[in-house]
């Protein structure tokens with residue numbers, strides 16, 4: 406009975422304050438979309454980093470079947486060449502710059518590739534032989550890349566030496582900058598959302614002061630009096646969060662999944678499925694925004 | 710049932726207290742009028758009983774409990790034991806008669822079936838059977854006040870507080886309301902009614918507690934609106950009363966006059 410009563414109160418409150426409720430929905434929608442966008446950028450950065458990015462800085466790719474590089478004129482890397490490269494890496498001259506290194510076989514390269522490009526059609530057209538084996542090196546000082554490059558570029562069986570960081574670092578710093586902007590906008594919008602929710606609840610409490618006055622007099626508990634107001638804000642904010650989630654999903658699905666991945670087939674994009682991780686976070690964030698701001702408001706405006 | 714021990718209430722440090730060292734006991738089942746000019750502290754008295762405000766000093770006991778000691782989450786339970794009626798009815802305009810009375814039961818979690826059984830019964834005691842589906846604006850003032858009384862007593866409180874319940878009503882309608890309050894009192898509910906309607910007080914012949922500037926100046930059983938006992942400084946009022954009521958009453962009430 407009490408539950409039915411509270412639900413009825415919420416319904417009438419939402420209807421009575423419809424325009425305010427709509428603005429709460431929109432403001433939480435926009436602010437949480439920015440929060441989610443920042444999250445998506447970070448997810449995209451992780452996706453592009455792939456398996457090796459955070460572990461090593463330099464990759465020495467070895468010659469494979471179709472390599473056209475000058476050092477690969479004698480065909481794919483042989484077992485002896487690979488062994489001598491390995492011992493060169495362990496020699497004191499090189500080892501002083503190296504924390505540690507790992508060998509990635511063609512098979513391993515294929516597995517890592519499959520993981521990173523799981524959302525992309527390119528994964529079906531690639532076979533293990535097309536991917537080069539490599540040594541992946543974790544540098545003591547990433548700035549000393551030149552030394553490794555000079556030492557290994559001319560070794561037999563080496564196709565190329567790559568400083569991974571140089572390729573992606575600038576892009577990542579742009580993306581990190583964009584996340585920061587998104588988070589800042591989200592911060593401002595969240596303040597707006599909190600103030601708007603507080604105002605909405607205040608108006609709602611004011612327009613229902615007759616009811617709440619009578620409820621107090623006949624001995625309704627604080628919960629019964631306040632819960633409808635709190636839930637009103639929470640419901641509006643959760644609807645906003647759901648809209649934000651749907652928007653982010655649509656961006657991942659249509660923009661990244663169908664447009665960008667066609668334009669940039671060699672870049673790994675996050676899938677729309679991955680954005681679903683953000684949904685519970687956004688819903689909880691939206692609900693707690695509303696919950697907190699309504700608790701603070703009601704303490705002042707709805708004495709019990 | 711209600712006991713005030715040396716209760717003082719100060720709203721504004723610069724003004725005189727709204728209640729000044731009030732000592733008063735109202736027993737279970739009693740019917741008491743609280744009379745006095747506007748601003749004499751009647752409403753303040755009722756608000757202290759409800760713990761709507763806290764006494765500045767002294768102690769207020771309701772049903773044996775010092776209300777200052779009731780924690781805020783248990784205040785609703787105190788209020789469930791007290792019904793309240795006001796001069797301005799305070800009905801919910803968008804709810805019909807039945808829903809207005811049912812509201813008081815819904816918000817404390819009574820089941821639908823209990824509400825369905827109880828509300829018509831209570832509406833019958835206040836003489837509103839058959840008007841369940843009327844909206845408040847379709848009712849006369851007296852009928853609206855009956856709805857408010859029904860709402861106040863539907864949860865069977867031990868105490869009914871009425872703050873000038875007849876203030877907006879004509880004399881005939883007022884007497885009807887008094888009949889209902891009397892009936893509720895006969896059923897065992899303690900009734901405290903603040904009023905400055907002398908006709909009603911004189912008609913009912915109940916206990917009268919008179920306040921003046923926050924001080925109890927009279928507490929008489931089966932009394933009139935104005936005392937027959939001469940009180941220093943009260944002679945003008947006495948003369949007013951004697952002109953109208955002396956023949957009817959003749960003898961002084963049996964309480965004691967206080968200053």
Ligand SMILES: Nc1ncnc2c1ncn2[C@@H]1O[C@H](COP(=O)(O)OP(=O)(O)O)[C@@H](O)[C@H]1O
Pocket residue numbers: 720721726727745746747748749750751752753754
């Ligand atoms: N909320 C309040 N704030 C300040 N002063 C008040 C308040 N309520 C009542 N008073 C003052 O207390 C005195 C008693 O008021 P009240 O109890 O309402 O008297 P009554 O009901 O007998 O007319 C008056 O002087 C009034 O101005």
Ligand SMILES: [Mg+2]
Pocket residue numbers: 751752753872
């Ligand atoms: Mg008053």
